[in-house]
Amino acid sequence: MNYLDLVRFASPEIVVTITALAVLTIGLARAGSPRLTSGIAALGLALSAGAVLMLPENAMLSRGMLVVSPLTSLFKFVCLALACLTVFLAHGDSSSRRHHAEYLAIILLGTIGLMLLVGSEELLMIFIGLELTGLSLYVLTAFDKTDQRSAEAGLKYFLFGSTASAFTLFGLSFIYGMSGATGLAAIADKLSAGPIEPMLAAGIVMTLIGFAFKIAAAPFHLWAADTYQGAPIPSAAFIASASKVASFVVLGKIVLVGFGPLQGSAAWHAMAGGWSPVLAALAALSIVIGNLVAFVQTNVRRLLAYSAVAHAGYTLLGLIAGTPEGFSATLFYTTTYAVTLLGAFGVVALVRRETGGDDFQDFSGLRARSPLLAACMAVFMLSLAGLPPLAGFFGKFYLFSAAFRADEWSDLGASTMDDPATLEPMIGLGVPVHQNHGLLWLVALALLGSLISLYYYLTLLKVIFADGRKASESATPELSGAIKIDFLQRISLSGLAAVILFLGVAPSPLLASIIAALK
Structure with a gap:
């Protein structure tokens, strides 16, 4: 070297x-x-x-x-x-x-x-990256020494994170012990060469459990609500955005490159052992639990935390599909979701600075106190709900379409592929992509979850826009004055909202960049 x-x-x-x-x-x-x-x-x-x-x-x-x-x-x-x-x-x-x-x-x-x-x-460097990121995020979560909730959130995050790291390390060690390799492409060669040992299967499952924690997928999401609510807002925003983007990128490479020969099938009528049904179970639980618990939240940060669990389930659909289209949909959606969450936390930070809280009641009448913040929050919430013409709509459409059409793909060289050569660079050494019939059940569940999410996102927007007159009549001094926004904050939030609008109207630049990067 x-x-x-x-x-x-x-x-x-x-x-x-x-x-x-x-x-x-x-x-x-x-x-x-x-x-x-x-x-x-x-x-x-x-x-x-x-x-x-x-x-x-x-x-x-x-x-x-x-x-x-x-x-x-x-x-x-x-x-x-x-x-x-x-x-x-x-x-x-x-x-x-x-x-x-x-x-x-x-x-x-x-x-x-x-x-x-x-x-x-390479597994060793991936684990080093996970630990360096994790240690930084634990400290960022517990950074506010004046807030007891920050210390509590940091401790919970550390305990859950340490457990997840142990699962990941055990899983990676089993994979190395049984395959004799740490490179993803070399692991794929070993997996396709012969029968799978039980210890190797256990290592794959444990690795997926470790990453399920990182992306806040149910039932490994218990840290998310307390961390999002108790951590300093910039810390929560960083965890919800950049950390999640990187986690989905590396998870996609691990399952599609390293574990590609063991995809199996998540088809409702023809389940086959592999990582695909494991991810399908995580996705289904995340969509159901995340949306149902978010349905009853009255704190904005906890609502964002539980909706993040549901969005992790949506994002996994692209990986479960096991196709280039699915992986590109996952990467597009997680990127636009990260931008949206960062903007939403920016609005929460300014409201909390003025009111001292981040419950729904603290957002009451926000339209009158700051039309800009109200408009930006509307863009972010409607994008999370998946309504057009915002980026969240196109992201969900692309994800659900990829999962719905997953049965059109089979092994490399199948006649149904437009260009089979595009698969080989994406998944390393031409790992076969198996048929994945029956993902309609996951798509239907995701659509139902999206309909449920409309209620709690629109409930928050009702508080912001429709409850303004009632709030102004009985407002406390903290809730009645205009919210001060400096130039940098104004430009940042407006820019993020504009990006969400632009990617909804013209998603091609980002989508084309992702598709080109996978070739």
């Missing part, structure tokens, strides 16, 4: 590391200068994004420990953009003001972990 190549290919991560050290140093030298440290953090993330754009189109080091491809470059760029928006959100947050430099440095370290996750196809 040429060390100059290593430095070149890892230059985005190196830039973020240097930025984190610089932010810490300046924070120590100039205590109480959040504007400067935020600017340096944002600049470092921008420089890292520039380094991503300068990477070669395809390269691999150390048998997959570091992979450079259009897919890894695209989602490193997405993670950096989401981290930069989180830095902007943290700039106006009071919970991190006393130790702002340390807070930003931890966000940057978590971003490095996400980039390692996205840019690797």
Whole structure:
């Protein structure tokens, strides 16, 4: 291995590391200068994004420990953009003001972990990325020492996360022990060469359980509500957006590349053993539990947490389909969902700053107090509900269509494929993609879940828009005044809402980029 190549290919991560050290140093030298440290953090993330754009189109080091491809470059760029928006959100947050430099440095370290996750196809490096990200997120969750809920959320997140890491590590060790390989492509070769040992099957299931925790899929979602509600809002936004994007990218590569020969079938009438029925069970539980529990929530952050469980179920449909179309739908949906959640948390942060709370009643009459925030929240909630002409509608349509048409795909070379050659680059070494009849039951369940979600999203919008007159008559001083929004916050929220609108009207640029990256 040429060390100059290593430095070149890892230059985005190196830039973020240097930025984190610089932010810490300046924070120590100039205590109480959040504007400067935020600017340096944002600049470092921008420089890292520039380094991503300068990477070669395809390269691999150390048998997959570091992979450079259009897919890894695209989602490193997405993670950096989401981290930069989180830095902007943290700039106006009071919970991190006393130790702002340390807070930003931890966000940057978590971003490095996400980039390692996205840019690797080797089990050891994937686990290192998971742990670096996880340790950063635990600290970010418990960062507000003045709020007991933050400490409680951090402890719960740490305990559940440690358990999930143990499952993941045991699973990966079983896979390595039975296959003798840690690279995803090499594991796929071993799995397709002979019968599957029970220990190897157990390792695959344990690995999927570990990732189910990361994406907050039921029944491994118990940490989500307390973490979303108790963590500082920028921390919750980072967990809900960038962390989830990277987790779905690496989960897709693991199941489609490493575990491809063991896809099985999630068909209702012809279940076949493999990872597909495991993910189907997780998706079904997530859709049902997430929507039913969100149905009765009166706190906005808890509502977003339980709706995130349901959205994890929707997003898994693309992976269960086991097709290029399904994987691209998963990546498109999780990206647009992350942007939407980041914007929603931005609105929650400003409302909480003025009212001291984030219950439904704190949003009452928001239309009168801040028409901009009310309009942005409407865009974000309606996109989460999947209504046109917003990005969430097209994302769900693409996911459900991919799952519905999954039975049109069979092994490589089948006549039903438009271009079978596009599958091989996507899943490494031409791993067969088996027929997956009967996913209509999952699509129907997802459609029913989307209908249920309309109720709680529209209930919040009713509080924001229709309850304004009643709120103004009996308003407390905190609820009656206009909400102050500075220029950066105004531009950020308006920009995120505009992105959601644009991707709903013209999804082709992002979708084409994802499809091209998979080829």
